Amino acid sequence: MGGLTYFDFLAKFGVGGAHPGGILLTQNILTGENITENSFVLDAGCGTGQTAAFLYQQYKANVFGLEINPIMVEKAKDRFQTQKLPIQLIQGSIEEIPFEENSFDFILSESVLAFVNKPKALKEFYRVLKKGGRLIANEMTINKRLSQKEETEIMNFYAVDSLLLEEDWNRLLHGAGFHNIDIKAQPQALSHGNHAPEFNFSKNFDPELFIILNEHGNIVLKYQDVLSYRIITVKK
Numbered sequence: 256m257g258g259l260t261y262f263d264f265l266a267k268f269g270v271g272g273a274h275p276g277g278i279l280l281t282q283n284i285l286t287g288e289n290i291t292e293n294s295f296v297l298d299a300g301c302g303t304g305q306t307a308a309f310l311y312q313q314y315k316a317n318v319f320g321l322e323i324n325p326i327m328v329e330k331a332k333d334r335f336q337t338q339k340l341p342i343q344l345i346q347g348s349i350e351e352i353p354f355e356e357n358s359f360d361f362i363l364s365e366s367v368l369a370f371v372n373k374p375k376a377l378k379e380f381y382r383v384l385k386k387g388g389r390l391i392a393n394e395m396t397i398n399k400r401l402s403q404k405e406e407t408e409i410m411n412f413y414a415v416d417s418l419l420l421e422e423d424w425n426r427l428l429h430g431a432g433f434h435n436i437d438i439k440a441q442p443q444a445l446s447h448g449n450h451a452p453e454f455n456f457s458k459n460f461d462p463e464l465f466i467i468l469n470e471h472g473n474i475v476l477k478y479q480d481v482l483s484y485r486i487i488t489v490k491k
């Protein structure tokens with residue numbers, strides 16, 4: 256490949272709800288949270304901003320979006336402007352969050368944490384959450400260890416430094432200082448895809464991105480019994 260990644264595909268195709276279960280699962284999970292118009296909520300790695308928009312529309316919360324990819328930032332900005340949503344969008348990294356400590360009641364990380372330096376990002380999440388604040392994450396998790404060769408194939412495709420079992424997430428979250436750790440397996444496999452797909456295509460994109468899309472399909476099918484995700488909720 257010419258150096259393009261899975262994230263280039265997501266950005267240029269403008270995939271909204273780019274996490275397992277899509278916006279429908281997000282809405283489902285959030286019904287269990289006590290989000291109000293007084294809540295300060297960070298969508299960490301907000302992509303095109305579909306969840307951030309929902310958080311404002313549904314709860315009138317004070318919503319902030321943080322995203323590293325400039326194409327994603329542009330598309331999220333378009334969404335918020337077009338729909339006149341007062342959401343503050345910041346370009347930056349969840350490994351170095353540009354907010355003060357104790358800023359947020361909720362942080363959402365929908366398929367972002369798995370792709371970064373996890374201890375570093377978790378330390379940042381802990382720092383910017385208020386005491387009693389909650390982190391809600393939807394993250395790639397493997398159901399069992401694979402051979403080195405197989406794990407390398409998956410790690411190379413997603414450009415991640417590690418693949419975590421449920422117990423690895425538990426250990427990391429605990430190590431970052433979080434309490435009330437709840438990690439739930441989901442009935443649907445990654446290969447089921449997103450049932451409410453949304454796209455915002457860039458005008459021009461490299462045809463190679465279709466190869467990446469195809470490779471993603473192959474990986475998800477090949478490892479359908481192993482490559483999975485978990486809904487993680489924890490409290491500071």
Ligand SMILES: C[S@@+](CC[C@H](N)C(=O)[O-])C[C@H]1O[C@@H](n2cnc3c(N)ncnc32)[C@H](O)[C@@H]1O
Pocket residue numbers: 262265270271272273274299300301302303304305321322323324327347348349350364365366367370371
């Ligand atoms: C799988 S997508 C999920 C996007 C969004 N949360 C959603 O569910 O639609 C992962 C997103 O994380 C962003 N991302 C990756 N590394 C990041 C970092 N260090 N800081 C902030 N965002 C990051 C990517 O650019 C991408 O938009």
